[in-house]
Amino acid sequence: MMKKVVFTLLILSLFLVSGGYSNCVLAAELTAEEIMERVDENEYLESARMEAKMIIEDRGRETIKEMYSYTKGENSLSEFTNPRDRGTRYLKLGDDLWMYFPAAEDLVSISGHMMREGMMGSDFSYEDIMESQRLTELYNFELQGEEVINGRDTYVVSAVAREDKDASYYQRKIWIDQERFVILKEEYFSTGGRLLKVMEVKEVKEFPGQRWFPVEVVMNNKLKAESKTTLQIKELDFDYDIPESKISLETLE
């Protein structure tokens, strides 16, 4: 009899610390949608300037790309500054992508089929780097539970692309820091449920206004063996005052 009571208590305690309990509690506190709205508030860049370094590694070889970028809503302008690509610029205007060639001082429209390809040969696609819509505009969410990532308590949220939206990935699994509302890990899936990429945040930083933002991110394309790309943000200015004309075709001409 005593054994039965102990066993029941054990099962109950396991349930309490497991996702089942967490779901009940979390659902009572914040919905998945509300969590993701908080994430968007934190991570969506309304108008920002960023300096970053991209370290691409594959089978023991490494190459480094450096760039700065301006983002304003769904438009962005990125310029590479490392010697090999110095002056090469990408301009995203809505769904259109333009590339500027510094040697010829001319820009060419990039075909839509290139958007899924690795940007500058990295694990980040053009879509990954230039995704500019709020996640809450693109996906429906469901709270799955909570887990601990690198010592931080996280919400685990699954996201499925809305039917009427052209999202980069059909499905995502997202780990969100419960205190800072910053994404710590993401898995990207195809429509068939296959794991395509994993993104892990190695470092987050607090910016003025108690705003946390990831400053070192590692992207790993699971369909390519032994490769990974690290994106390090060296400088980030939120609410940077970008003139209307800065992110435009005129700037590149």
Add this chain to the structure above:
Amino acid sequence: MKLKIKIALYLLILCVLLTTKAEAIEIGGKIEMDSGLLYDNDLKADFSGRGEFELYFPQSATVEPRLVWQLDLVGGALETDLRYMYLRRRRENGHFTMGRQPVSWSYGAMINLLDYGLGIEDLGEETITPGIDGLRWHRSLGGGRNLQLITSFPGLGSESEDLASKLDELGYGLRLRLPGSGYDLSFNLSYQPIKINKVDENGNDSDFEDDNLVRAGMTYNRDIGDLGSYGSVGYFHQQNTQEDDFMLQLGIDYSWIVGGYNGYGGRQVLLQAEYFRFLQQNFNAGQLAALQIGGGEAERNTTEVDATEEFNIFGGGDLLTVNLVTSLDYFTDLGVVMMMETEEQQAVLVPYYISDLGGGLELRVDSRVYGNREGDFNSGIAAGLTYYF
């Protein structure tokens, strides 16, 4: 006089340098070494070296200078020349540029015969944009639309001692570019003095004959679903000889993933194919590419292996060019360019391999196999190492 012009231009740049914060100027560029082996009945070896250096000036809201010069190792001797040297004055609605400058009217094609500088992609490499000595006015019309007006002085690069004769012949260009969401449309017009190479009875180059070339045309670039498409139509007219012709070009580009899963991962393969034809076959791309129209064409340095088949095959009326390239990994591309010409039934196959070795070093190996219906055949292999700094 050529020296005097160069000195004057150097002084101009010096003035800019002296009025700029010296600590903010950076230097960058690349050093290339190429060697080649060509088999054309007998074996020829070839070696060339080239350095390109650019000063990066601090950003200025109004005046932007650009200075790029290069060193060429030709036949064991070093030669130096300016690739680009200009001053650009920016205004709210455009800019004005004076000096030797790149003028590129690209739309994604590998062979662009409506480009003011006649830039031709170097078979799987970057597009070669010759420097244009001249003045360019760029006027923004809003929404990315713009109008460019160019006046060039192609004689400035000549060996003539007389400045008046250098400035005697002028070229003119006009481009109206109308990009929109998902497309890019341009109307180009150019009028340029050209020198035509005359050939004597023995087939040797004897002299140059002056003429003027008019080119008018339209280029476009547009996505059709996942397929990128581009093309151009053009009218070409040579003033003295009264020869004219219409040119039609169509091209596509597409990429897909081999292996991987459902469009992700795996190996990316990129295909670009384009076809052009001069309807009456009065002109050809080889003849146009060889023209000295900008004043800065001498900067192009290429191994004999590169040059031989390129100009043979551009000499035909119809030309189909296909570039198929895949990434072996994040650092290495393997590709092949195929060019087929119908008039003399010539074909060139150019497999190439480009690898980022790290530390700013890039290795390029390409080989070329050329053949035609007469049974002429030659082949070659070239390797180059580029250091970017």
